Amino acid sequence: MANENSAITRATFDDVILPVYAPAQFIPVKGQGSRVWDQQGKEYVDFAGGIAVTALGHCHPALVSALKQQGETLWHTSNVFTNEPALRLGRKIIDATFAERVIFMNSGTEANETAFKLARYYASTRYSPYKTKIIAFHNAFHGRSLFTVSVGGQPKYSDGFGPKPADIIHVPFNDLHAVKAVMDDHTCTVVVEPIQGEGGVTAATPEFLQGLRDLCDHYQALLVFDEVQCGMGRVGKLFSYMHYGVTPDILTSAKALGGGFPVSAMLTTQEIASAFHVGSHGSTYGGNPLACAVAEAAFDIINTPQVLGGIQSKRQRFVDHLRQINEQFNIFSEVRGMGLLIGAELSEAYKGRARDLLNAAAEQGVMVLNAGPDVVRLAPSLVVEDADIDEGMARFAKAVQKIALG
Numbered sequence: 001m002a003n004e005n006s007a008i009t010r011a012t013f014d015d016v017i018l019p020v021y022a023p024a025q026f027i028p029v030k031g032q033g034s035r036v037w038d039q040q041g042k043e044y045v046d047f048a049g050g051i052a053v054t055a056l057g058h059c060h061p062a063l064v065s066a067l068k069q070q071g072e073t074l075w076h077t078s079n080v081f082t083n084e085p086a087l088r089l090g091r092k093i094i095d096a097t098f099a100e101r102v103i104f105m106n107s108g109t110e111a112n113e114t115a116f117k118l119a120r121y122y123a124s125t126r127y128s129p130y131k132t133k134i135i136a137f138h139n140a141f142h143g144r145s146l147f148t149v150s151v152g153g154q155p156k157y158s159d160g161f162g163p164k165p166a167d168i169i170h171v172p173f174n175d176l177h178a179v180k181a182v183m184d185d186h187t188c189t190v191v192v193e194p195i196q197g198e199g200g201v202t203a204a205t206p207e208f209l210q211g212l213r214d215l216c217d218h219y220q221a222l223l224v225f226d227e228v229q230c231g232m233g234r235v236g237k238l239f240s241y242m243h244y245g246v247t248p249d250i251l252t253s254a255k256a257l258g259g260g261f262p263v264s265a266m267l268t269t270q271e272i273a274s275a276f277h278v279g280s281h282g283s284t285y286g287g288n289p290l291a292c293a294v295a296e297a298a299f300d301i302i303n304t305p306q307v308l309g310g311i312q313s314k315r316q317r318f319v320d321h322l323r324q325i326n327e328q329f330n331i332f333s334e335v336r337g338m339g340l341l342i343g344a345e346l347s348e349a350y351k352g353r354a355r356d357l358l359n360a361a362a363e364q365g366v367m368v369l370n371a372g373p374d375v376v377r378l379a380p381s382l383v384v385e386d387a388d389i390d391e392g393m394a395r396f397a398k399a400v401q402k403i404a405l406g
Contacts, residue, residue, distance in 0.1 A: 008027070009027075024359070025362075026039070026362065028044070032057075033057040033058060033059075033384075034380060034385065036367065042365065044366060045365065045366045046380065046392075047366060047369075047378045047384075048367040048369045048378075049381055051379060052197070052230075052255050052256060052341065053260055054381060055234070055255075055302060055381060055382045056302070056381060056383055057381040057383060057384070058260070062297045062298075065297070066293045066296065066297035070085065070289055070293035074289045075288070075290055076290070078284055079282050079286065083287070083288075083289045086288075086292040088296055092296065092299055092300075092303075093267065093299070094267075098248075099251070099267035099269065101268055101270055101272075101273035102267050102268075103281070103287070104264065104265050104283075105254075106262050106263065107143070107254055108142075108252065108264055109144050109145050109148050110264055110283065111252035111254050111266045112142045112191075112252050113143065113145050113148055114252075114281055115191075115252050116147055118275065119134070119250060120188050121276065123188030123189070123221070127220060128186075131187070132167045132186065132188055133169060133187045134167065134168045134189050135170075135189070136151045136169070137171060137173040137191075137193075138154075138170050138171070138172055139154060139173060139196055139198075139200060139372075140154070140170075140193055140196060141198035142193075142228075146161060150164040150168055151165075153170040169182050174204060174205055174208045176207070176208055179212065179215060183219055184219065185219060187219050189224050189250075190212050190221060190222075190224065192209070192224070192225060193226045194230055194243075195337060195341055197230065197371060198371055199372070200371050200372050201343025201371050201375055201377055202337075203338050206244055210244075210246050212246075213246050213247070216249070222250060223250075224250045224251070224252070225240070225241055225248035226252050228253060228264070229379075231251070231256070232253060232255070232256035233303070233308055233311065234311070234338075234382065235341065236308055236339045237308065238302070239251065243338070250267065250268045250272065252265070252267075253265045253267065256382075258291055258298060262291060263291035263294070310383070312339065314380075315339055318342055318393065321390075321393035322342075322393075323335070324397075325393075325400050328401075329400050331346060331349075331400055332345060332376075340379065340380055341379055343377050344375065344378075345375050350403070352373045352374060354372065354375055360399035360403050363402075364395040364398045366392045368396065380392075
C-alpha cells in the first residue's frame with residue numbers, strides 16, 4: 001500500500017478515533033521552530049505550542065539529537081532497573097529546585113495522581129487515617145483520571161462516571177476566606193495551580209498562595225502546586241513557585257518538561273517521599289531512557305538566563321499586539337496570565353466565541369487555543385522569534401477582523 005498516507009484525511013479521524021476530541025480540520029504533518037505545515041503545504045505560525053508543550057518549538061536540534069542518540073542506545077528498562085538519563089535528569093531537577101526526591105511518570109494526569117496519592121498516604125500514615133480531606137478550587141484542571149478529574153473543579157469533566165473519590169471539597173480560586181472556612185485537622189492537602197490554565201488563564205495572587213502556605217503549615221497539611229502547564233520556564237522562572245516566593249511540599253510538572261516527548265515528574269522532599277515504600281506506586285514506562293534523555297536536553301536549554309530572561313519581553317510583544325487589535329475591534333475585556341501563558345478574555349459582545357476565533361485564526365494561518373468558551377489562550381514556544389510573533393499576530397488580527405465584522 002504505497003499510497004496509504006494519501007488516504008489519510010480529517011474524515012479518517014471520525015472513522016477510527018474515539019469521539020472525545022474535536023480536532024481542527026487540517027492535519028499538521030511537519031514543524032520547525034514556531035512554524036507548522038499541513039498536508040496541503042499550508043504554513044501556520046504556532047502560538048498553541050501543543051498546549052504549552054513544545055516549549056522550544058518543533059524539532060529543536062538539541063532535542064532531535066538527544067532522541068536519536070538515545071534511540072540508538074537504550075529505549076526501555078521498566079522500573080525493575082534504573083537508567084542513566086533518568087538519574088541525570090533527576091539530579092538536575094533536584095539541584096535546581098526545592099525538591100529532594102523526584103519520580104518520573106508519563107503525563108500530567110499521572111504526576112498529579114501520584115501527588116494526590118502521596119499526600120493522602122503521608123497524612124494517613126504520619127498523622128491519622130481520618131486526615132483525608134482534599135481542598136481544591138473551582139475551574140481547576142488536574143487531569144483526566146477519575147481521581148484527578150474529581151479534584152479538578154469542573155463537573156463537566158467528572159459527571160457521569162459513577163461514584164467519585166470522596167472527601168474532596170472545592171472553593172473559589174483566589175478566595176482565602178473560603179479556604180479558611182473549610183480547612184481543618186482532617187485536611188491532608190490543598191491542591192492549586194499557581195496559574196489556572198484550562199480554567200481561564202487566571203493567576204493566583206501572592207497573598208492567596210502565601211495564605212495557603214500558612215494554613216497548610218498550621219493544619220499540618222501538604223501544599224501541592226500543579227505546575228503542569230505554568231511550569232518549566234513559562235513565567236520567566238523555572239517554576240512559578242519561584243516567582244511567588246512560596247514553596248510547596250509537592251510539585252508536579254509535565255507538558256514542557258519533555259519539549260514534546262511524553263514525560264512528567266512529581267517533586268517533593270525526602271521527609272514526604274519517605275512515606276512511600278517499594279510497591280506503593282509505580283509506572284512501567286515512567287522514567288524511561290528515551291523520555292528522560294529528551295527531557296534532559298530540554299531542561300538544559302530552558303533553565304538558562306538566555307531563555308528565562310527573554311520571557312517577559314516576548315510577553316510584552318504579544319500584549320502590545322493584543323492591545324493594538326483591541327483598540328481597533330474592542331473584542332477583549334482583559335488580557336491576563338503571566339509570562340508566555342497569556343489569556344485574552346472576550347468582551348461581552350463576543351462571549352462564547354473563543355472557539356470560533358480559534359477556527360478563524362487557523363484559516364488565517366495561525367494556531368491558538370481557547371481556555372473555556374470566553375478566553376483565547378496563547379502558549380507559544382519560549383524561544384519564539386520576534387518575527388514569528390509579529391507575523392502570527394498580524395494573521396491573528398485578520399481573524400479577529402473576520403469575527404468582528406461578521
